[in-house]
Amino acid sequence: MAVSLSFSPSSRPDPLWLGRLGLWDFRPHARLEMRMDQRPVILNGENGGGKTSLLEAISFFAPGRGLRRAASREAARHGGEGGWTVSADLHGAPQAPSPLPLGTALPPDPSRRARKTRIGGKSASSPLAFGEILSLLWITPSMDRLFAEGAKARLRFLDRLAAALHPDHAARAASYERAKRQRQRLLEGRAPDKDWLDALEDRMAEEAAQLARTRASLLEDLTRRMAFVRETGFPTARFSLEGDFEKILAAEGGDKAALWLKERLRHQRRLDAHLRRASVGPHRARFSACHLPSGTPAALASSGEQKALLLGILLAAALLMGERKKEAPLLLLDEALVHLDKERREALFRAMITLGLQVWMTGTDAEPFAFLGAKAQFFSVAPGAIRRVS
Amino acid sequence: MAESAERGAEIARLISLLAALPGLGPRSARRAVLHLITRREESLKPLITALTRLDTEMRQCPQCGAIDIRVPCRICADPRRSGEILCVVEHMGDLWALERAEAFRGRYHVLGGALCALDGIGPEDLNIASLLERARNPELREIILATNATVDGQTTAHYLAEKLSGMATVSRLARGVPIGSELDYMDDGTLADALRQRRPF
Ligand SMILES: [Zn+2]
Numbered sequence: 001m002a003v004s005l006s007f008s009p010s011s012r013p014d015p016l017w018l019g020r021l022g023l024w025d026f027r028p029h030a031r032l033e034m035r036m037d038q039r040p041v042i043l044n045g046e047n048g049g050g051k052t053s054l055l056e057a058i059s060f061f062a063p064g065r066g067l068r069r070a071a072s073r074e075a076a077r078h079g080g081e082g083g084w085t086v087s088a089d090l091h092g093a094p095q096a097p098s099p100l101p102l103g104t105a106l107p108p109d110p111s112r113r114a115r116k117t118r119i120g121g122k123s124a125s126s127p128l129a130f131g132e133i134l135s136l137l138w139i140t141p142s143m144d145r146l147f148a149e150g151a152k153a154r155l156r157f158l159d160r161l162a163a164a165l166h167p168d169h170a171a172r173a174a175s176y177e178r179a180k181r182q183r184q185r186l187l188e189g190r191a192p193d194k195d196w197l198d199a200l201e202d203r204m205a206e207e208a209a210q211l212a213r214t215r216a217s218l219l220e221d222l223t224r225r226m227a228f229v230r231e232t233g234f235p236t237a238r239f240s241l242e243g244d245f246e247k248i249l250a251a252e253g254g255d256k257a258a259l260w261l262k263e264r265l266r267h268q269r270r271l272d273a274h275l276r277r278a279s280v281g282p283h284r285a286r287f288s289a290c291h292l293p294s295g296t297p298a299a300l301a302s303s304g305e306q307k308a309l310l311l312g313i314l315l316a317a318a319l320l321m322g323e324r325k326k327e328a329p330l331l332l333l334d335e336a337l338v339h340l341d342k343e344r345r346e347a348l349f350r351a352m353i354t355l356g357l358q359v360w361m362t363g364t365d366a367e368p369f370a371f372l373g374a375k376a377q378f379f380s381v382a383p384g385a386i387r388r389v390s
Numbered sequence: 391m392a393e394s395a396e397r398g399a400e401i402a403r404l405i406s407l408l409a410a411l412p413g414l415g416p417r418s419a420r421r422a423v424l425h426l427i428t429r430r431e432e433s434l435k436p437l438i439t440a441l442t443r444l445d446t447e448m449r450q451c452p453q454c455g456a457i458d459i460r461v462p463c464r465i466c467a468d469p470r471r472s473g474e475i476l477c478v479v480e481h482m483g484d485l486w487a488l489e490r491a492e493a494f495r496g497r498y499h500v501l502g503g504a505l506c507a508l509d510g511i512g513p514e515d516l517n518i519a520s521l522l523e524r525a526r527n528p529e530l531r532e533i534i535l536a537t538n539a540t541v542d543g544q545t546t547a548h549y550l551a552e553k554l555s556g557m558a559t560v561s562r563l564a565r566g567v568p569i570g571s572e573l574d575y576m577d578d579g580t581l582a583d584a585l586r587q588r589r590p591f
Contacts, residue, residue: 178541182507193513196505199548203541 013322016134016330017358018058019099020089025080027053028383036377038091040352040359044366044389045381051362054381055138055332057086058360060104060115062136063127063163063170067332069142072106072115083108093133094326096120100133128174131167135321135329139310139336147289147298147306154287158241161317162218164329169214172207179203180278183265187273201265204281208261209254212246212282225316226292232354233347234312235305236292243285289313304339311336315351322355331359337368346371401427453524455500455517457482465497472496474531476558478521478550480504480538484573488536493582496534499524504542505549513549521550525557532559534588538573551591560591 017038023029028050043051052068056075059067066075076084083106089099103118104127117124119133137160146154163170183200186192219239226236244264249257264280265272272278289298291309298309314331322328331352337345349372352359363369366378366389378389401423408419426434443459450456451463458464465471475496479485485498501516525533535550537543551560564587573581 175541178508179545182541182545185507189507195549195552196507196513196545198552199505199545200507202548203545 013326013328013356014092014094015328015356015358016090016092018088018330019091020087021054021058022085022087023054023057024085024105025077026057026075026084026086027077029053030077030080030384032384032386034379034386034388036358038358040357040361040372040376042366042369042372042376042378043360043362043381044364044369044378047364049382050384051381052140052334055334055360055362058088058330058332059136059138060086060127061088061102061130061134063131063174067138067140067334072113073110076106081108082110090134092327096133102130102133104130128167128171131163131170135164135325135327136332137161137164137314137317137329138332138334139314140334141338143310144303144307144339146310147301151286155283155285158215158218158287161222161313162214164317165218165221165321165324166214169211172211172214176204176207176211176281176283179207180281180283184272184276184278187269188276192269197269198266201262204265204278205258205262208245208282209249209258212241212243212249212257212285213254215241215282215285215287216246216250221320222313222316225319228319229312229316232312232315232351233344234315234351235309237298237309237313238290238292239287240290241285241287243282244280245282246285304341304344307336307339308344311340311348315355318355318357328355328357331357333359333361335362337361337363349375453520454498455502455520456485456498457500470495473527473529475534476524476530476532477534477536479536479573480543480546484536484538487573487578487581488585491578491581491585493578493585501537501546504537504540504546506542516546518550518553522553522557525554530558532561533557534585535560535562535591536573536585547591561588562591563588 015038018036021034021036023032025031028048043054045051056066056068056070060072060075065071073082076082085103085105087101087103090096090102091098091100093100097120100120101118103116105116106112107116115127117127117129119129143153143157146157159169159173163173179200183197183204186197186200219241223239229236245257245261248260252260261281265278268279278284289309290296291298291301291305294301294305298306301309318329318331336348340348345368353375361369369376369378374390380387380389405416405419405423408414408422409416414422426437447459448457449459449461451458451461451466453462453466456463456465460467472495476499477488477494477496478499478501479488480501480503482500485500488494488498499517499521501518501521503511503516505511505513505516524530533554535547537547547562554560563584
């Protein structure tokens with residue numbers, strides 16, 4: 001079978017790829033170093049051997065918690081000094097020397113919670129700086145039921161996509177979240193200072209409109225790329241993002257929506273103190289998808305179809321990023337083949353190759369990846385040991 | 391033998407004290423200590439004198455909250471600096487950054503931090519009462535809120551603008567200051583521009 005699609009992106013961007021990855025005291029790996037070319041990377045090996053940890057290590061080249069959603073400290077190897085280091089050589093980043101050395105490390109000192117960031121041999125102020133250099137997207141088995149449960153996790157997935165396209169989205173979301181947490185802390189304390197609450201609610205309102213707008217425009221952009229998703233053989237989706245704030249934003253625009261939110265927050269202080277959460281704002285938005293081939297809500301589709309839907313969204317996002325940012329993102333797919341039949345697997349492999357992505361995939365056995373053959377590179381992973389198979 | 395081991399422990403302690411300072415690591419701390427013990431007269435003794443003087447004479451300026459060995463501080467005492475305009479900053483480092491940019495000829499007010507409910511830093515923990523006191527001076531025309539562009543810095547600016555309304559014209563630095571940035575990390579030119587293009591709050 002020919003490995004190609006009739007569809008071809010108009011101007012194929014330079015793929016982002018890692019040429020080297022080094023780990024120190026990260027999860028089960030005391031010390032590990034691997035070299036790759038730009039083809040997809042397939043990691044095989046026993047469970048517990050540290051395959052997912054390699055993906056997690058790469059995921060720390062993005063701000064925030066990594067692909068396991070673990071705090072940085074949890075990634076330190078048992079029996080190590082308590083800190084860890086991940087380094088890599090990045091190729092193909094626009095407007096940057098190639099290869100570009102990247103590094104992120106957690107100091108062993110337990111009082112230091114922030115990761116250090118190094119790009120091109122220079123320190124950067126925070127991991128947010130990685131967002132200017134590379135785009136990373138991932139899915140994990142914990143996202144298999146994303147559409148069926150956890151509105152929060154769904155919104156987080158959407159925000160991760162938005163941040164990969166709009167580097168300031170992550171900073172904005174973090175600002176909003178910080179202001180929201182501080183407001184809650186004040187509300188639940190004794191005699192909260194009204195002016196202080198005003199100031200925090202003003203911060204929230206100011207970030208909220210732009211946050212919600214970026215999400216909405218991302219969903220529009222993804223919707224416009226559903227033709228490509230159909231062509232890859234993955235199910236297409238229709239998205240919705242609903243909430244009180246989103247309704248006002250769509251009807252009245254950003255300034256009015258910000259004012260509305262400020263008023264609502266002010267009036268709901270006592271309620272929110274009681275509920276122990278802010279009851280209104282873009283963090284309460286409900287993101288959902290409809291599985292178009294069956295016309296049913298994604299939450300009601302089979303596990304396999306939900307997984308396929310997620311992969312389709314990821315492929316659309318990768319295509320979009322290539323067009324917008326002139327760079328194909330790095331994709332981390334942990335145990336992604338589990339719910340996919342042979343036809344879907346091959347569809348995924350073909351799309352990866354068409355998009356020219358360095359996709360990192362894990363799986364116990366190499367057999368399900370056999371279709372890729374020489375179009376990918378295969379490694380066998382065990383704690384602290386990695387071996388190139390082909 | 392015991393004596394040299396004791397001396398070794400003292401030097402190791404000095405190295406670890408220096409290594410804990412911002413901008414220094416174990417390697418540069420070792421180099422600095424080696425430098426100090428081999429150049430006792432030119433380096434070690436002047437450093438001891440300077441540190442001792444700082445420790446005994448350092449005061450917080452009762453007017454502006456800056457740290458200096460003079461009371462009032464050098465800037466508050468300088469008659470050439472305008473008393474009509476006040477620039478409010480979070481930390482001494484921000485004051486130094488603005489002074490380096492040589493773009494401001496008024497006086498300062500150092501808050502000593504920013505409001506942060508998560509760290510339990512409230513209005514009473516910052517030099518806010520003394521700022522409100524200073525704002526009553528009829529000579530004062532403008533107050534520039536130059537807190538950092540972080541969530542906490544902006545929240546603090548908003549809080550102060552509320553408290554200061556009706557007392558003096560309140561302005562803030564022009565945007566162009568990147569999100570999350572701290573003044574101390576900005577280059578002098580950018581900082582001077584942000585100051586020149588300040589806008590009413
Ligand atoms: Zn002073």
